[in-house]
Amino acid sequence: MSPLVKVENLSKFFESSGEIFQVFDQVNFTLEAQSSTALIGESGSGKTTLIHVLAGLEPPNSGMVIIDGIKIWNSKESMRAIFRLEKMAIIFQQYNLIPSLNVLSNITLQARLINALDEAFQYELISLLGLEKLLMKYPEEISGGQQQRVAIARAILAKPKILLADEPTGNLDNENTRKVLEAFEILSARYKTTILVATHSKSVAKKLDTKLQIESGKATKTVIR
Amino acid sequence: MKTFSISTISILKHWHRKPLQLFFALIGLSLATALWSSIQLLNSQAKNSYETAVDFLTASETEIILPLRSTSISIEVFGELRRAGWPVTPILEGKIPGQRPVTIIGIDPFTMSESRGLINKLSDEENPFQEFVLNNNFGFASEETKAYLETLSLELDISVSAQLSANIVITDISLAEKILGEQGKISRFELTAPPLKNWDFLEELDLRLVESNSLGDLEQLTKSFHLNLSAFGLLGFVVGLFIVHSTLSLAFEQRKATYMTFRSIGVPIWTVYTSALSEIVVLALMGGIIGVFLGHWLAFILFPNVASTFNNIYGINLGDQLVLSVTEVFLALLMPLLGTLLISMNFLLKLYRIAPHKLGSVVFLSKIYNNKNKIKLGSSIILISLIIILANSPLGLIKSFFIIGMTILTASILLPLVLSKILSLLASSVTIRMPLSHWFVADSAHQVNRIALSLNALMLAVAVTIGVDNMVKSFKDTFDVWLEKRLITDIYVRALDQNVAAQLIKNLRNEPMVKNIYPIVSSKSRFQNQPIDIVGFLPAEIYSKNWPLVESSEVTWERVRSGEGVLANEQFCYRHNLNVGDLIKLDSGLNSNLKIPFRIAGVYADYGNSLGQIMVKIDSYHHHFSRIPPTNFALEVPSNSFAKISDILTRNYGLVQSEIIDQSTIKELSTKIFDRTFAITSSLSDAMIIIATLTILISLITLSEIRVTNLAPLWVLGITRLTLLKLELSQFILMILFTLLFAIPTGLLICHFLTSYLNIAAFGWKLPVQYYPEIWIKTLIIASTTSILAIIFPTVLLFKNSASLMIRRYKNDA
Known part of the structure; x- marks a missing residue:
């Protein structure tokens, strides 16, 4: 398999109160197409920042990110947005649901925006993630775990080329975590999506193909299965 | 601690x-x-x-005491009144001969109560009272009047007083006598304490007690x-x-x-x-x-x-x-x-x-909003019911303000309610298959609650501006037509005294340029304990054809000409709840025990006058109210003959220019006064729109942090910031345009209450409301332009900063 994501010499630091905090330094790795990778590391190790950099949301200080042959940080901001819309889906820790839209509209939003809504898959996902009874509710009316499942459904339904997920199961019980992982497997197998999941959960990490460990600003990749 | x-x-x-x-x-x-x-x-x-x-x-x-049958009172009467215990102080008032109508008011500082304090208030100089009493030629006037008086070779030491209007001079009564050439004469008495009850004594002295109109x-x-x-x-x-x-x-x-x-x-x-x-x-x-x-x-x-x-x-x-x-x-x-x-x-x-x-x-914000919406709807229904009840009950000034206040409050409650309801309905009709349009409408409905106050500020400012401007323009147009009808004769003349007046009438009748002479005479009277003006006039054809009647009957002028009927101004009829055909009894000016019955034959508009006024045929006037012959006349002359007539009057009768006024000068002056009166209102309306625009600007800048949170999910999904900027601008423009449209009916309702309630209660006249779409459009263009300019800045700021703000937002959350 050829790499879908190629990260070269990626560095990111923050400046706070005159001090420089190095998040990662000269990181290099690749993510193969259709692969699933667990991004692991301690809290504050830079997992979320790396996902933001890969998503084209937060610029690196140096280095290069190439996704599907496109150097995303060399593109204009609007091009990055279009790339994100058409090729990527992101699951955030804070879910980022649209408060003014109900659950159903939130789930179908990205897929509809790129005219790629697969209604059969939509019902399958809603059923799999147990969201049938919540479709007409608004985000503020459902629990954190339910919101997280809605955010996951939205990302998966867009059938992206690459899925970036930041602690997608952090608020879920074992049963719901299992269902989410099943949905990831469907996405990967059926739609050949490359998946990168930042997680603290060993059980989640075990279910994925490779492991990308961030430690002391460096990344180490190991094959799990 | x-x-x-x-x-x-x-x-x-x-x-x-x-x-x-x-x-x-x-x-x-x-x-x-x-x-x-x-x-x-x-x-x-x-x-x-x-x-x-x-x-x-x-x-x-x-109350003041005036002569009953003549134009002045002799100084001896003052002594008799004081001896009888009447608390009076004499005033001599008259015009100083000259090019300008300067009124001299002569007072007696010794019998005028609190004269020391009042005189001291007139000037910042040290002890002006002492100077007033000791200096025989001392007086007070405005700076402008002082300059004019200095051109008249009078023996006057004028001290400038910022408190006095132009064309007024206050002096000691003895100095006024000297300047006016009216030795031993008094124009009126002011009362320095409540009047005595022996009114018959006043009649014996040929005096009458009347309400001071000033x-x-x-x-x-x-x-x-x-x-x-x-x-x-x-x-x-x-x-x-x-x-x-x-x-x-x-x-x-x-x-x-x-x-x-x-x-x-x-x-x-x-x-x-x-x-x-x-x-x-x-x-x-x-x-x-x-x-x-x-x-x-x-x-x-x-x-x-x-x-x-x-x-x-x-x-x-x-x-x-x-x-x-x-x-x-x-x-x-x-x-x-x-x-x-x-x-x-x-x-x-x-x-x-x-x-x-x-x-x-x-x-659960939606639940909170829903609950609040129910309360708001309930409050609006109660307020509307109250407005309807109050609008159908007897009028009053405070009540009229209350109605306008409640209208504004109801509109403020209803604006966000109606706007969010329309947007919610629109959201349910926009298909989910158009995700961005669907989001746009749904988010706008939520956004309404966040910026409701700013929208209300704009709506209020625009509604009040439309209401007031529409009222002022209605008033102005009505006023112009009224002025045209009211000032029908060409020249107005005021003779210096009765002798000049009599001579003037006699000679002008033979003057070929003068087509007609219409005498006008007036005096003060009372009706149901309220002061009124009684005007004696000649009900000639020129009046019956032009006089601005707001209520009349087929026999209006017949009744006036017969002397059985009178014309009454609008404010008089409003105050006493009278209509055409009603019978009124007026105090005779010649016999305080007598009441003369008259029927109201017609009601006329009388803008600018706060007093009730009755117009009666001049013969009836002299018969019932006063025998003093007229000194004011309206002349009907060919056009462009003002200069010639004016020349005859000044040359032959010693009249000064200020006592001969042509129709166009009065019209011009009246229009100028009208415009000046509403200049402050216009300045305040403009200030309101500026503040409302500022409210929008500030609330959008303040809300931009919250706005980032709402827009961020779309941005991370891949909607470009330019698209978001366009959506954001369109959203605000949509809401502002709706707000401005909502302001039109609210403004017209305010205009209706101003003209049909507040004006009647405050001034006694009802104005016909006219509609001026050009005023609404002008206000809407100004308000929408300023508002859109106000939203551009925070939106562009949001656009420029959105990337970093959105990232910061994630960092704060992470």
Whole structure:
């Protein structure tokens, strides 16, 4: 398999109160197409920042990110947005649901925006993630775990080329975590999506193909299965 | 105490971190205070000047004594009255011969009560009273009048008084006698204490006791003017508070977690409460102090317009400087303090209800909005019912203001309610298959609640501007037509005395250029204890064809010509609830025990006059009210003959130019006075729109942080920031346009209540409402242009900063 994501010499630091905090330094790795990778590391190790950099949301200080042959940080901001819309889906820790839209509209939003809504898959996902009874509710009316499942459904339904997920199961019980992982497997197998999941959960990490460990600003990749 | 300091400092630190919010809160408070305090300052300055003028012109009582059958009273009568115990002081008033109509008022400082204090008020010089008494040639006049008098070779030492209007001179009565050449004559007596009951004694002396019209007129007119200004000031204050509300509500939401944490770690609720209250007081006082200074400056800017209005309409000189007293500063500071506490009640109540264990729990905003919507709808229905009930009950000035206030309140409640309902309906009709349109409409419905106050500020400013401008334009057009009909004759002449008048009539009848002469004579009388003017006139064809009647019958002029009927002005009929055909009994001017019955034959419009007025055939007038022959005449002459007639009158009869006025000059003067009267209203309307626009600008900048949170999910999904910018702008433009459209019917409703209720209650005349779409369009164009300019800045700012703000937002959340 050829790499879908190629990260070269990626560095990111923050400046706070005159001090420089190095998040990662000269990181290099690749993510193969259709692969699933667990991004692991301690809290504050830079997992979320790396996902933001890969998503084209937060610029690196140096280095290069190439996704599907496109150097995303060399593109204009609007091009990055279009790339994100058409090729990527992101699951955030804070879910980022649209408060003014109900659950159903939130789930179908990205897929509809790129005219790629697969209604059969939509019902399958809603059923799999147990969201049938919540479709007409608004985000503020459902629990954190339910919101997280809605955010996951939205990302998966867009059938992206690459899925970036930041602690997608952090608020879920074992049963719901299992269902989410099943949905990831469907996405990967059926739609050949490359998946990168930042997680603290060993059980989640075990279910994925490779492991990308961030430690002391460096990344180490190991094959799990 | 230590807990209190720690909690207060922690709460106040928010403003250190958010200096822009602090700036906006202070701007809102200071603008609100500035508008209110400037209006109050102008009002109090006007009231002080007006009171001084009234004190001088009417002494302490509201009644005066006039001659019954002649134009003046002899000095001997004064002695007889004093000996009989009547508390009177003599006044001699007359015009100084010359090019300008300067009135000299001669007073007797020894019998006039409080004359020392009143005279001392007229001048800043040291002890002017002493100079007034000791210097035989001393007098007071405005600077402009003094300059004119100096050209007349009179023996006068004039001291400049800023309190006096142009063309008025106050002197000792003996000096006035000398200048007017009326030795031993008195024009009227002012009462310095309540009158005695022996009225028969007055009749024996050929005198009559009448209500002084100056006090009543001035009081009623200025009261309405002050109320009008105060209403504008209050509205401006409320609009300014909207800015403060949006800033404080955001600051509260941002510090909710802080309050909850304090509670959860055991800080007593009352300590947190006192800290929050202290913060509100400090902010209100800071904004208030800036506002008082700004208000003083604003009053200084508006002062010339107000002074000119007072001078033109009420003949009162407001002086040339504004004085800010300590009491006024204190009162001006009380308003922002009370206003801020009032708008903070909502947060203070929420603060009291914050339960520490609910920290981080989900808040069902839609449920809160739904519940609030039900309350709002219920309140609107109650308010509308109250407006309908009040509008159908007897009129009153305060009640009319109350109706207008309730209309504004109802419109403010209904605007966000109707807008969000329309958007919700639209959202349900826009198919989910158009995700961005669907989001656009759904998000707009949510957005309405966030910027409801700013939209309301804009709606109020525009509605009030449309309402007032439409009313003023209706009034102006009606006034022009009325003036045209009312001033039908070409020249108006006032003869110096009865002898000149008699000679004038005799000779002018033979003058080929004069087609007709219409005598006009008037006197004061009373009807149901209220002062009225009785005017004697010749009901010739020229009147029956042109006189501006608002109510009449087929026999109106027949009745007037027969002497059985009279014409009454609108304000008289409104005050006494009279209509055409009603019978009234008027006091005879010649016999105080006699009442003369007349039937109201017609009702005419009489704008600008606060007194009731009755017009009666001149023969009936002389028969029942006064035998004094007329000295005023209206002449019908060929066009362009004014100069020739004027020349004849000045040459042959010694009349001065100011006593011969042509129709066009009066029309021009009346129109000028009209325009000046409403100049201040127009300035205040403009100020309101500017403040409303500022409210939008500030609330959008304040809300931009919250807005980022709403837009961020779309941005991370891949919607470009340019698309978001377009959506955001379209959303605000949509809401602003709806708000402006909503303001039109609200403004017209305000106009309706102003013309059909407030004007009748305040002035006694009802105006026909006309509609001027060009005024609405002009106001809408100004308001939409300024509002759109106001939204461009925060939206572009949001667009420029959105990337970093959105990332920061994630970091804060992570």
